[in-house]
Amino acid sequence: MALSDRFPGVRPQLTVGRRLDIVWRHAFPGTTSLLLMLLSLTPFGFWGQAALLPTVALTCVWFWSLFRPAAMAPPVVFLIGVLLDLLGYLPPGVGALTMLTTHGIAQRLRRILSRQGFAVVWLIFITVACGIAAMNWALVSLLTFSLVPPAPVLFQAGLAAAMYPAVAIPLSLAHRSIADPDQA
């Protein structure tokens, strides 16, 4: 047990319920990201809802890659990217590559950003969201051999920047409570 190696001491016996609890806490980031993406497509009927799906995917991948990289491993990120491609009608591979890039950037900045406050992380996220939107636009243009209008991706980047607290605050609450494997 890796956990008992790190923290020697007395701990409760591993019953079935506790095992399930631990598995759930490890699976929480991936599962909730996929569920949030599916829910973001429900027709609420407000304008510009199409940009909600990439926003949710980007925020979830960024947040968990930064704060719980063990639970947001590259294969999980890839899966989220493929779902983004399929549900968001992007050329296949675009979502996967942009999400993996986000993950890679978050991994690189992890050591610096984990010591910073919420506002700094948010600011860096805005920069990343703009970069990812530009990358998304360039890839779609390249793969469809046409210059797609840039307005939707600009809107998407703006929405991601504006919605970050709305997604990240509940996620960070969950991160410290129901999704924390050390509390199992």
Next chain:
Amino acid sequence: MIRPSIQARHALARLTLPVMVVAAFGLMLVGKVDTVLVERARVTMYDASAPIYAALSEPLGQMSKAVAEVIGLWGLRVENARLRDENERLRRWQSVALTLDAENQRLKAALRWVPDPEASYVTARVVADAGGVYAKAVLLSVGPNHGLRKGQIALDERGLVGRITEVGSRTARVLLITDMNSRVPVILESSRSHAILAGTNGPRPRLLYWSEGTVPKEGERIVTSAEANAFPANLPVGTVRYNANGVPEVEPDAQLRALDIVRIFDYGLNGFAAPEVTARSTQGRH
């Protein structure tokens, strides 16, 4: 179980990201080579997730209805006066319409007019936005054995919505007339001249290729044309509005932003395949 050494595990962990990036590039290649496979994967994905949306749309609909009711109570008096006015106006129009209809029937009888075949239709609920960022489309939830086909025409209670581009076992995708890839042959109603309605992904599609000398007029009604055998003639599409740059655009009659229930008509047309499908239809489907 053989446990790899810590160094080996670290090396493996560092390798997964590059491997996944290569896989993403592989996916792009597959997407370019086999479009049918991608389309099937999408349809399967939507078929699997449609029940979630269908289950959610019921309480969501009730919630928005409740909100609308509260807002409605607010402006009850003003709304009532407006409706009384409108009702009076509509009653006048109704008498005009009835007279014209009777006259039309008499003239048709005198000419021995062969009536157009009645179109059959099915009604379906819009359960999700299926356009993504670069397209305008909606997902319909339909029962099994629905008999829908690509190219069939979707209308809401006011006007043309779009055409079916993909059909799954429980879902169908409708490409809206506002989508960038949508082209609809239309007729300007007062001058009877032809034009093409081209989607821009914005809320108002644009008019293109009208004949010289018959410039679309502000407020003119636009209906579909039977040219190219893709649409039946005279379905209501919208009204002409000039934008700030002097480009004629069309305000769609259909409420494309708040689609709830659409009717799918089978006019038995076999002209053009719906957009996006033209390249693939030659490859055949399973």
